[in-house]
Structures are given as C-alpha cells and as structure tokens.
Amino acid sequence: MLGEGIIQGLVETARNFFGSYVEKDRLTTVQYPEERLPLPEASRVFPFLLYDGKDPDAGLRCVACQICEKECPPRCIHIEKSKDKKPDFVGKMQVYPAVFDIDVSVCMSCQICVEVCPFDAIRMDKVFELSTDNRFRKLLYTKKELSKPNEYYQKIHPLEAAETDERRAKEAEEAKAKAAAAEAAAKAKAAAAAATPPVGEASGNGAAAPAKLAETKGSPQ
Amino acid sequence: MGMTVSFLILAILTLAGGVAAMTLRRLVHCALALAVSFAGLAALYVNLGAEFAGLAQLLVYVGAIAILIVFAILLTHSSETELQKVFSPAGIAGALLALAVFAVLAWAVVSSGAAHSAASVAAPQTSMREIGFALMQRYVLPLEVIALMLTAAMIGAVILAVRPTSGSEPAETQAPRNPELRA
Amino acid sequence: MISARSADQVFVALDHWIVGHVPAPFQTLASIVIAVAMIIVVFAALFALTTVFERKGLGRMQNRYGPNRVGPWGTFQPLADAVKSLTKEDVVPHRADHVVHYLAPLVLVGVVFLSYAVLPVGRNMIAVDLDTGVLYFFAVGAATELAVFMAGWSSHNKYSLLGAMRAIAQMISYEIPLILSSVAVIMIAGTLSTVKIVEEQARYTAGIAHWNVITPWGLAGFILFMIAATAETNRSPFDLPEGESEIIAGYFIEYSGFKFALFFLAEYIEMFAVSGLAITLFLGGWSSPVSFLAWIPSWLWFFGKLLAMIFGFIWVRGTMPRLRMDQLMNFAWKFMLPMTLIVILSAGIWRFLSPAVVGPRPLGGVIRWLVCALVIFAPYILLARKLERGHSMEKRTYRFAE
Incomplete structure (x- = not known):
C-alpha cells in the first residue's frame, strides 16, 4: 500500500533515536580529545631519528649517508655531514649528521626514508597532534627535536623494534666475533689490511627488514 | 483630510512601483517593480477596508501574475531592452492608449453616483x-x-504540454532497467 | 481556578499593563510594537533552539551524538553559529545584480514574519484578528516565491537560477494542495478567521475536544496539509531547490555570512508559521485535547504542539531521501490534488450527515465517521494502485559490484 514504506522508515529512525539514549553500543563515535583509541602498530605520521643509550649526540644511529635525503620524494630532508667521526654501535668510526632537518609541512609520510635506511636510524613516529601557530620555524624539525631514544621506539612500535633490536644485536655480535677472528688472524698472519666490514651484509638486512615486517603483520598502511 | 499617512505612503509606493516598471531598463527589474506596485495596490485595498479584495489581489497578482511575468522573461532570450527614443511611434501609441484608458475610467468614475454622494458615506x-x-x-x-x-x-x-508518445508505454519504462545492458 | 486563568492570560495582562503606561496618543502604536517585537523575539529564539535540536535529533537518528561541544550538551551551539555567520565575509559576486541581491533575503524574512500576524498563539494572543485570517496567511506566503526568485536571479549563477526555478515550480505546485486541504476546515468552520476556527475546535463533548484532526476528513486533510507544507517550506524530502548533489545549494548559493543566515532563518520561520497554521486549522490551536487538562495555559499548549510538529519535521528529514523532480511533480498533481479534492468532498458529506440526518449521538456519530472515512479511503486505495502500477520494486543486481 502507498505510504507503507514511509511508515517503516519512520519506525526505523525512531528506533535509532530512542535506542541511542538507551543502548550505549549504538553510539560508535569516539569523543576524541577525551577518549582515544589505541593507534595500530603500523600507523605512522612523520619520521624521527633513533639513538641508543642516554645521550642523543653520542648514540645517534644516523651516519649521514644521505640516502634518505636523496630518496625523499618531496625533498623534505636536509642533511649536512660532520667533519669528524664517532664510533657506531659496532665500534666502527662513522661520520654523523651535523645538521639533520625535516620539514614536516612538506613531508608526505611515505616512509620511503625508513625503508631505504641501512642503519635503522630513521623511523616513523605516531605523534599526530602537531599543530602550531607558526608555519615556518615550528614545522621545521631539527636534529634535536627529531632525536628520540630507542626505548621510545620500542614503546610505539613494539613488534618492529623487537625485530630490529634482535637483528642489530646479532650484527654487533657477528662484528665482534669477526673482529676477534680478524685480530686472531692478524696476530697469526701478522699484517695485511683490516677485514672487510660487514657493511654490505648490514645494508642487505636493512632493506629486507620492512619487507619481512610486512609479511608478518600484513601490509602496514 | 481624507488622506491619512498610511494612504500617502501606500500611494507613493504604488506609484513609484509603476513608474519604475515603466522606466527601468532591465525587464526583470520592471517585473519586480510591477510586483511592488501590485502589493501597494493590495495594501491600499486593505487600507480602505476591502480585506478580501486586497488579499485576493496579493494572492493572484503578486503570487501568480508576477511570477508568470518573471518566468516569461526568463524563458525568452534577451532580458535587456534596446534603447529607443521616448517619442518613438510605439511610445506615442502607448501614450495614446493609456490616455484613452484613463479617459474611460475617469468618465466612469465621474458619471457614477459615488463621486457625487460625497465622502461622508460610510464604507459598507x-x-x-x-x-x-x-x-x-x-x-x-x-x-x-x-x-x-x-x-x-x-x-x-x-x-x-503533453508530448505525443508513439506507443502506449511511457518513455520511462522503455529505458533499460538492467545496467548491464547499457554497458 | 483564578490562578490558572491568570497564568493563561499573563502575557495579555502584561501587554495591557505596559500599554497602560504609555501616553494615550501612542497606545495603539505601543501595542503594535510590543506584538511585533514579541513575535520576532520569540520565534527567532525558537529558531535558535530548533537548529540545535535538529542537529542533535538528526544525529541521534543516525546513532551519532550531534553537537555537544559548545556549552553543556552543546546547547550554546546556536550562539557560536550566530557569531560565525556574523563575522563571516559577505561575498557578493561581481556580476550580481547588487540591489536585488541585497533585497532578496530581507524581503523573504520580512514576508515570512508577516504571516505570524494571524496566528493565535494563545487565548487572546494574536497580533491582528483578521476576518480573513487564513486567506491573509496564504496571500502573504505567496510573496516568498518572488523573494526566492530575486535571490536566484540576482546571483548571476546558473545553479542559483536553476534552484530558484525549481523552488518556484515546487512552491506553486504544492500551494494548491496546501490551500485546498485547508478549504475543508474553512468549509466546516464557516469562517476564515483563525481565532474563530480555534474557538470552534475548543468545544468539548464528553471531555474530548472537537479538534478537526479526529474527524476522517480532518485527519486526511492534516496529513495532506503537512506533506504540502513540507514541500512549501523546502524541507527534506522536498528540498530539491537546494539539492547539494545537483545544484549545490540552490538559490542561496551565492549568499554568505549574515545574508545566508537570514535565508536560513526565513526557512525555519516559515516552517514554524506553517506548523502554526496546521495547529490552528487541525490541532485545535491553543486548546487542550481533553477538558480536564484545560487548566494548562493556552500558550503552553500552542508551543507544546509546535515543538511536536518541529520534531515531526526533523523526524521526517532524518528518514526520507530527497525526491526526484519528476517524482515531486507527479506526486503533487497526480496524488495530492485529487486527494485534497476528495477530502473537500468528504468534509461536505460530514457537514451534510449532521445528527439530524444519521440519528442520535453515539451510533449516528459512528456511522457518520465511517461513511466519511470510506469516502476518503476507497479513492486513496484506488489512486495508490493506479500510481504504483508499473513501478514494481524489484531487487536490482549489479554484476560488477559483487
């Protein structure tokens, strides 16, 4: 009969209207500033730099290789190499970034810098409430603002961090063993140049890491 | 004496609307001015105690005739009239026609009894x-x-207005129902 | 009893008291100013309330919260909206017809407020008790079409012009069933005065009021009147003139800031006015439905009914999708118009079958009711059948969507 469907529809909306006051399950809206949903493991916003230990300057993993700077599609990373060197986690002497700036107003959160980094030095952050009243200075993050400890990384991306830490520990051990072997060999054979550092191997691992993660957790958006 | 303030205001409004309807260049403006004139006339009727006539005037002239005029202007192409001399043949003819209408109306008013029986007669x-x-x-x-x-x-x-249809089926049902067929 | 009576007449007494303190030559003027000011203030405040109620109500119908940030439970939202619309830039298109563009919202709001003059919002609470009240209401309402046209045409925008043409076509089409469905009430009441129509309905038999809505022709007329009123005020599901998906915002697309707020205001004020007329014609105006509740002040009854009507409008808006233009016109001319004519016929039969014809009260009343109901219901069924022919609802399958 004409008009029947209208009445059915009216009943449905009335049920929604009164039901929303009775059943709390109906209201799926999250009242954002007060209520927060936990972010998914793979969520990402802008990159940050990782350091080991307590001191951001001494423990910074970045060696200023500038791969991320070159790969960054919107060119939001700016790196200047240092003149001197400092030892990295395996004890090798490396250059470090004197200046490391990311313009987050340009960054498009593509995560390519993370995927190309052979040193596990740059990772994606989850902080998204970054609005400021200055669109130039305050959106240009310097090395100081970008450096965050490994513990922070373990907190925001526990699975990824565990995987990275494990790999790095193994690398460090291997490097130590190799160094010991090389020392022994050097002692035994007495001379020749130092053994090849495990750079190639490390970079291979670094590139494979995100792919491995993707396999384990499904595609991180 | 008989001219109250409200009558004066309404008369000026009505006349201004009429004058604007004649003199404005854009046809739509003329139509809107005409609507103002109609509304003023309706208000005059109400002011004179003829509520029904006034409201019917408003309903019919402002609500229907003005809209009709406006639509007619919209659906024809140019809404801009060409400039022409005031004393063009059409203008003179129009003026003569207006004069004739006015003369007939004036004659009717003067010759009717109402004008002679003075204003003291109360409105019925x-x-x-x-x-x-x-x-x-x-x-x-x-x-x-x-x-x-x-x-x-x-x-x-x-x-x-009805479009002659070839078959008995309305055009709507002849359209392909199934989206796949169209693709 | 005395206290109930004084509560009922408190605003009338207040009005008289204020006017009594004005020097004699200005007393008429003062009472006019007070009435106009009260109408504007009260209904503008109701507009503010309605905007937040509507948003919250619609939200709840869609299982959302609705606005709840400004003030407790979002009740200050209208204030924030007002500040926003007042501080926004007033953009006028370069090629717009500036004078007409400026005048359109003013004409619309002015005309819409005029129609409140004949709405009795309580016992003895009416601005002007016109002998031709209902006619006045419709005559004034006819001018809104012109204002809509002014807005649409002066914006120099094809969408606004399309919106205006849609709006005018819709308003003219639905004005006919709107007026015809109120003709039945006028026929039975034998007057065009809104006050007398309400007084006619404020009589009680066995404790129940003689509201027109409890008669078969009144119920059908009320439903038809409300459908036509929804279309007349451009509310969903008849909001084609502002269909966002096709013509963006219709005739007020080129309005911003306060002028847009005026259009918004006019739309709601028109809705209240037409609801008020529906209450006056069918729901007994300020009268209570049963005689033992007559102690509640009359103006509370009126505004209670008005809020219920507003909720009805919101409810319908939250339920139905927008019609298509051809559906709209078909509905007006093929369904609404014949049905309103049948309602008039039924009202005539109702008048004819007075107790003298069908017999004494209880049985005669039932016979009268049933006969009149049949006169409406049978054509309704036939008409519905005819309209539904060839429009079977089949489940569509989309090969690529599955």
Missing part, C-alpha cells in the same frame, strides 16, 4: 461571510461559468 461593512453568500447565491452562475472556463483553459494547457 462587508464581511467574508457576505462575500461568500453573494458568490454562492446571487452570483453562482457567473462563478460556475468562470470555473468551467478556467477548467477548459487548464485542460487545453495540459493538452498542449
């Missing part, structure tokens, strides 16, 4: 009820004739 108290009785009893035949005529006009308009 016509209520809606009386108008209704008059329409339904004394003037019922003219009313029905008008109704018949309007119905005939409406049917004629519908026949003009």
